[in-house]
Amino acid sequence: MFAYNKDTKLDDLGDGISRKIMAYSKNGMVVEVRFEEGAVAPLHSHPHEQFTYVISGAFEFTIGDETKLVSAGDAMYKEPNIIHGCKCVKAGMLLDSFVPMREDFVES
Template sequence: MTVKNYFPGSENKLFDAGGGLTRKVAAYNDNAMCVEVHFEKGTVAALHSHPHEQITYVISGKFEFAVGDETYIVAAGDSLYKQPDIIHGATCLEAGTLLDIFTPHREDFL
């Protein structure tokens, strides 16, 4: 992959993932990816796992997250770490936006 250093927000396309969830891929390279994820109230991100490490930072809203055997209620300013292959998912309690960081990048998001 050719290294790209600048990713103007105006050029990043909003992808409708369905069910009240949209996302916009921001900066990425082979080793890392930044994704802005928007949830409508009541949206459920079903339990799933993937081989990527993931950090989620809550920009706005309120969410119930399941990570492994734990459940957390999170709001703006909170963050979560998800190790590779751990089962996780979320329910949006108040409409909001998350910033997800993945390593390596999510090929399926490109």
């Protein structure tokens, strides 16, 4: 029921990106994602709805055919199967929520 950040494993994904899977059930998932300046999350898509809240830093996000600069306090919605990705222009952290949960994030 409770997920304490201090007790949650930080996974290094490489290329300046790391994440903590904070909480999940089969219906949804909350993930903290940290980016070093210049790190890139390549364009990709998945069948999950995704909501992203910018906790800190600044990011150039592409969602579909649009690319915009977002920073702390901004949020985005990504519909299922839409192409999206980002480049971190100022080191920061995102909070991603997925519906349903990303099974691929917890598979060993």
